[in-house]
Amino acid sequence: MKHLLRRSHVAVLLAAGWLAGCGSSQNASTSNGTTASTGSATPSVRFLSMDYDPVSSALQKKIVEEFNAQNKDGGKVEIDIIPWNDGHQKLQTLISGNQAPDLAIVGTRWMAEYNKAGLLADLGDADKNGVKTSEFVPGVLKAGRIDNKLVGLPAAASVRGLYYNAAMLKKAGVTPPKTWAELQTAATKIQATHPGVAGFGVQGKEVETDLYFYYFLWGAGGDILGADGKSALTSPAATEALDFELGLVKKKLTQPQPTGYNREELQDLFKAKKVAMIITGPWFAGMLKKDAPGLDFGVTFIPGKSAAVVPAVADEVVMFNSSGNKELAWKFLSYWYRDANRLAWAKASGMIPEKSTTARNPELTGDKHRAFFIAALPKGRYVPTHPNWEQMANAVSDSVQQALLGQMDSNTALQTASTKIDELAQ
């Protein structure tokens, strides 16, 4: 027994080392090999795409298959669709192993990091390669531009809006709010007429917790980064914005304990008629029609202190410099951006078409909720592109959460986030 025990020492110690020591290299082998088999003469392009939902993933695959079918002699596209949550990790592993794909769909928050490392191709000659930039919605291209270099084309665009439960607003005798004051009044009146319902929903955890704060920050006339590239969160507008968001919680005009709710869980509360107003994206209209068919809802602009706020988010398709088949990649992109394909995409995913030529289609404008988002997109405002954005956003989220938990007052919270952002801005 003693002998056995001693041997188990060694095994345990080694196991400890191995479990503790596994780092980024561990996953490298899982992703290679599958698509790298380009032994034949026909060129191929690897496209790493992201999963929005099962229906639109099936559509992405279908579009690639159709392209391959009509491009038999010119090479083929191999698409790999992975969950958003794994995207950054997977790309990091592929890139560090010199296995970067030719094309990839990325969040704008990763794009700047890859651009800074010199990995992204300049897409400025899109027009010469069959992708007409004039057909895009004005303004939407700027999300893919860094230092006047076009590194990304919009692949999925969304605008955020205020969803409201129309029946509850009607019963409370209020109209959809246009300003902060009206939002507060509406929430108060709804709660007075609907016991057990929260007037307004606040997201307090996970990805986009910071964005929920920017809805108010922009609404107060503030911004995240100033013209000098440093934090602008110490401005009076920022304090006012955070105080307003916290005030709604303190006055019990929101669901209790917002730090327990991510975006999806907030949407679930709205579906369950536990919350009368929330802020989210265009996909939610489709979800509501499917999951809560009886729910009478409307969408309007997000109220600001005095003027409406139109936050927009665009995911981008980027081309890697390392691609050996840029010509084929462009050929595929021009097919990908055909109006018929983008229309099918908008219908499947619930996103807003980034091309005006697609957005005009009556199939989309005939739906009043879609029409609202389509009309709003040109006015969209985006978060900054910075190589350290992911960490900056996290610093803001942490501060907002600490303020929501009552561990910090709004000034301390914003000061803490500002210090971190300034360190990251250099």
Place this chain on the structure above:
Amino acid sequence: MPPVAAPLASETLRHREARVGLLCLAPAVALLAIVFLYPIVSTLLDSVSHVSALAGRTGGPTAKNWQSILSDPAFLRGTLPRTLFWTIGVVSLTILCSLPAALLLQERFKGRKLARTLVLLPWAVPLPISAIIWKFIFNGQLGTLNGLLAQFGIAGPVWLAEAKTALPIMIWVGVWASIPFTTVTLLAGLQGIGADILEAASLDGANGWLRFRAIILPLLRPVLNVAIVLNTIYVFNSFPIIWVLTQGGPANSTDTIITSLYKQAFRFSQPGQAQAMGVVSFVVLLVFSAWYLRLAEKDTQ
């Protein structure tokens, strides 16, 4: 026949045997070097280098990664002690629940087979799936638990919104997930204890508690030690439960080293700092395992 010839021949034979022996060992040594040694060395090197998430190590050695994690109060005073709390909490509660369960399952009773199967059930479900189910149960307003409490007129809190409720839930799920492995291990140990010894003790008038304390526990010690060490390593490095339930939030208040490390490496693209955290957890586990097993060995002697 000169008597010297025989030992000479056996000498060369022994030499040859030794060489063949080494040769047979070589593949195992090579495998160990690749699988264990290389990652450890690579992790150590990364932790003292500038590491780009996209291009690997660049430049000479630097203390920057270490400075940044050791000067971060959130890591030193938050994540590190919390990781120890989480590990000790889960492991001790697991042992406290598994030992009686194993003793019970060792007894003969009607439905023992079914009970043994039921204990194994959590093991059959992948950890992330179990964690997702628990997340539904502890969901704020729409969760199963709060729905149940509402039936009795109690308004339950949003369980995962704050560390003071989220941490105990994390530990509860951790214990729930660790019990099957531990119970089975202890059950195997119990079955190795001869029925004759226990019978002899009974004849000598030892009651249940005395039998447990004087015979079962000492004889079970080696197995118990292995269960404690292995559980400690698993739990210390356990990622899915925490990630699914809270992602270490709100504001990093439920982060352990492993979730913090993951964020640094894959969200914030700071592999150097992540590797430094990896070294910290490696050292903690190494020291613990060495210390505990030495203690255990002394005990058995």
